[in-house]
Amino acid sequence: MSFLDSPVPSALRRLSLETLTMALLSLVFVSLVGFDFWQSWHARNVQLHQSESTTLNLTRALAQHAEDSFEEVDVALMSLQHLLEQGNELDLKPEALHGLLQKYARSLEQVEGLFVFDEQGNWKATSLQDTPWKGQNSDRGYFRFHNRNTTEDPFISRAIHSRSTGNWIIPVSRRITDSQGQFAGVVLATVKMDYFLNFYRHIELGPSGAIVLAMPDGTILSRRPFKDEYLVGKHLAQSYVITTALAQAPSGIVTIKAVIDGVERLYGYQRIDKYPLLVMVAISKKELLSDWTGDTQRSAFIVASIIIVMSLFGLVLMRQIGHANTVKAELLEAHRALEQQALSDGLTGLANRRYFDTALQQELKRAERSGQPLSLIMLDIDFFKGYNDRYGHPAGDYCLKQVAQALKRSLPRSGDLAARYGGEEMAVILPASDRQGAWVVAKRIQDQIRNLRLEHHSSPFGMVTVSGGIHTYLPGEDGVLTTQALIEQADRALYEAKHNGRNRIVAREDSGHT
Template identity: 45%
Template structure:
């Protein structure tokens, strides 16, 4: 079987297969892309979480401050009402006391910035005393929610009502009120203090929240009392269906939540807290966009940098892959050239058959294989009969054509890949037949002889009128100590025997026909 001089599929120094460089390059570039994108995602995701966590801490602190301020504001007003109700129950509210009460009311209002006014109403809802000098006495407030509440409830606890417009000065106030009883415990009237909405508006403005942020104060039933930004049409609106009141407050009295507002539809991070002393809820929120504004800026910058890096990697990868492909094409061309050189080095240029160099290499391999496996190895030596006469008669060009025709006949008879047809020299050919005993060798030789004659190459110098060949056959089982030269000589001796007995025939080597030196080598 022919053996290549150089195997292009193996590295020069060992048996390791060549790495698929193009696939490895593409895989590496893809891995770089994935790693950079993954690192960018992790960095942005971590930064996102950090910004939201920081915003939650700020939101908790903000609602704590709001709750404390709201509780202090209402507690101060409540203490005023408590002390005034005790004064009224002790001294009464008769005509002789009203002027004195009016001055006390006025002093209390001046002492507390959050108070718009303090008012005392009788059991019919008529104004009796207020902190204003020119109060329109005689106008009823029996229609007010806070008045009806105390009229219908015997509790002496403070009551906070939804925001209303004061009939005294027209400004928005939050009524905080107490019930006044007579000495028998019957309903005598209502003492009310109005807390300015403007006070909460100014207080809310002191906090640093974004333009889309919001703050509000509401009753525990969801009725909106005060809000930043202030919108008059929203005063008294119900937030009961909002997520803070319907979902979060029933679970916890304080916390944080990302909520889309039912008022304006803007997603915000809300911090909320329910006051312990009063039925009030405070909440503050910054918009999600404002919270993540710095994150968005950082994300754009990081993404731009990573995009530039990926672009650079991509361009480098494209150039590298392009170069690898060029190298592969060059290597393929070199392999083709190497294969062509190998064919030139191991094959006869005229006939295309193997030359003596490849023949000798194959012999060495088949000797070793035959010795290992104990299989026979056959050899046919063939020579064109009267070829010198053919050249002299028809010329060298015709002689070359004759050689090619005979070579084709030999090649066509080789049905197995292991069979090797060889131009041994001049008009002499050889046929190496691995794993073939003498009977198989003789049969193959006869097939070759018949194939050559079937081509009917005219030869006037031949007794049969066409080109013929004589063939010598030999086969043996290699033992590992055999001589290649002796093997060839034995087949060649058989060829001489065929020529000596009349040409155009097949001969196998007989022991008695061996030259003396070959007989000695057999012994």
Template identity: 40%
Template sequence: MPIPIHDPNHAPGGALKRLPLLKAAVAFIAAVCLCLCGLLFLQLEQSRRHDVESARIASANLTRAMAQQAQDTFLQADLVLASLADWIQDDGFGPSTRPRLHQIFARRVQSLEQLHGLFLFDKNGHWVVTSFERLHRGPGVADRDYFKFHQQNASLIAHVGPAVPSRQNGEWIIPVSRRLNDPKGNFQGVLLAGIKMSYFDQFFKSFNIDDQGEMALALSDGTLLARRPFDEAQIGRPLADEYVYEHQHASMGAGDTDLRPSSDGIVRLHGHRHLQAYPLVVTAAMSEQAILAGWYDRAFQSSLIVALVVLGVCLFGWVFVRQVRNSERIEADLRKAQEALELIATHDSLTGLANRRLFERALDIEFGRGARQRSSLSLIMLDIDFFKRYNDTYGHVAGDHCLAEVAKVLKACCHRKADLAVRYGGEEFAVLLPDTNLHGAMALAEQIRRSVIDKHITHSASPSGYLTVSLGCYAFVPSSLDSTEVFIQRTDAALYQAKHSGRNCVAALSREGAFDALERSDR
């Protein structure tokens, strides 16, 4: 009587045999779904960054146009004040000249649409001449900031002060003023040009920004002069608490910030630019909702498509698992396919470098080629210093990121196609260098060491405070009497000597393997 394949007392025993394959199938389906989701995430993140970068460019162009217009506006007013100041210095502003001054003031205001009016005040702040038909008879302007500024400062250059309501008719204006002196250089009065705040409001409205966007003109210290949307309560308020003034030095010409909440809770991208000729800054802010409106639509469509694909993969997997349960032949075929995939898996999934299997295969090939052509073969082995402490301090996720960063350095330093960068195991890496002598290997090793330092990866558990690596080099011309094991052992011995010498260095072992022939670069 033949021995039964299955235990007669436990009929479902076949399911136990298929259980590992079923788990592998489920894991594979889950991995495919995760990969699809990961690719979706990467695609959406790249698309989002593109949209944000496009918004940065648009913000830079917007602030540039705003700054140019603002500078032209103030420059025109300043030129008017300069010409009037020269005329007044020559002819004075006595009773006989005031009618003519009034006519000149009126013509200047008519020629510049941004001007609310021109005003002349004596040294006591009393009204002398204006561009309006009737001279204001109310209190003077001795209490105004711009008047006090010129009383206390001998400078004759134009001064831009905080926005104020005009005492002529109550309209909000931005004062641009100049000091007037008598022939002896004493304070004689103030010449003022009032720029309409409504002019900037109309100018801001000419730009197409979203309803939640903001545009503003302010003094370099953050004092608000004009704003869209207009809010009278905000005028004159210091904006020092705003992000752009916290993180951008006033001497900078232009800049922008990341998307972050504003004081009203709306997430915006802020851009600013300082005027070259005046202590003013223009700012523009676009809301995240407007910047990413198209991205949200694409994200929804892509997510829907991926969700349908994932659903299809899951349904296919369910059918596949049922087929596995019903057919041992399919199970065997899938195992063979899995083994075939394992044979062709030659790269490390975390770092993207070649794995040990590919390294051993390439080493055998290069050994044979080097023996035939009598060419030098070099090997660099490197180890991340205090990596266990790094994992203990920052966690394994950060450790994986650290390994990936070191792998990027290796890829960037290996320029030749024949060079092979390998993740040898754990935190240990190797670089196989055909047709390279010891000097060339040490030069590349030193380049790798410095490149890792230049990454400035913080490692508080390391004596240097940053992530470093130790490297060992060995080179020789292989022959039929040499073995790959000895080649690796000698390179590993050089690595050990580098670590024994204090880490963060490059060490090389002589052809004879004597440590007294050690060469080490300066740390």
């Protein structure tokens, strides 16, 4: 009897095979759990990063709206201030002054009323047709400020209840000076708080989201959601944004607990240089990650189910070693299916973000080896949120599919890669393509999407359009570039295209090397 035919070695061989099977199953379990954990954590970071970018962009847009709104009011006040300081006939004819104030007030949607007070705080004129209050306003903070200060700048006061209408208003005022340089009164505009609240009401931030218009010292001027107690006795002076963040940068994003209600939120903030104003946009971190939490729980359930099923298969494998090849084939097939799902976007059919990141890194290394340029185009569907709000999410999904198909038809070479970067944002990698070639491709994409003639009445263009940003990496000239830096440069070009009116392509000229 040979050694291989002896019973003991045979038993050892069976034990070794069972041990190998258990080791293999354990490795699969650990890998599956590890991959699911990594994927979930990566998705969380991506969600937070995209939310930070979106929140900061929204904050800047709202800050611009606030600045424009107060600037319109200030221009009217300067004009009235100039007329009154000239001492012309308007100062002597209340009817004419009343008519002029009404004319100005009608042109300013955000203004509830315009007023002129003399040096004693007495009413001289108002744009309002009829008001119950005709007394003195010398006790108001804006009147006392101008009486004591000779500044030529406008003064924005804390929000107050109007004595004329009883509504919440934000006073904006200017000092009137006589020919001898003495205090001669105040010209006042009362900005309707409802003007900002109505504007903010259409912005979707979730149940715990908030938008705050305040002064840099933390005095709240307006807040959505709005309650009287937010403006009476509430102050943001102890907020991290006021105490620390503003001192570091006039604009940014932080995650903190709110002073008012203690909810942890992602805060985008933007200080307005022209006026003493601060805009903050806050989104609840818990609500922000609610979709990710649900996806993670579902993914964990699926992984746990797979592990249970595979454990049962393992028991069968240990009893029926002869079926190992069949089980292996099934596992390989399942792995290929999961791999295919992991590389493509289920809605658009484009490459997904994970595949895009891998491909971009490979193409960047290839460009550095070959010395050929590498171009990246970042695309964003214009006013897509308005499209979803107007036509519904099913129509939004259809729009994304059509845009994705048009994008794929526009790519001239098999080596070019189109990917869904996130939401309505898409990306195109163009190996061995210089800036001029990338520009031609981007314009072709833009034309293809316009030719879809997808109706979009929430867009000023009347149809679905895209904005694009291009950045081209030139090895040797731009130094060594990272994928993140390349994406950021293209994103900056995209932001410039959107900032300049959308429905356009911008190719950045600076290198942006790291």
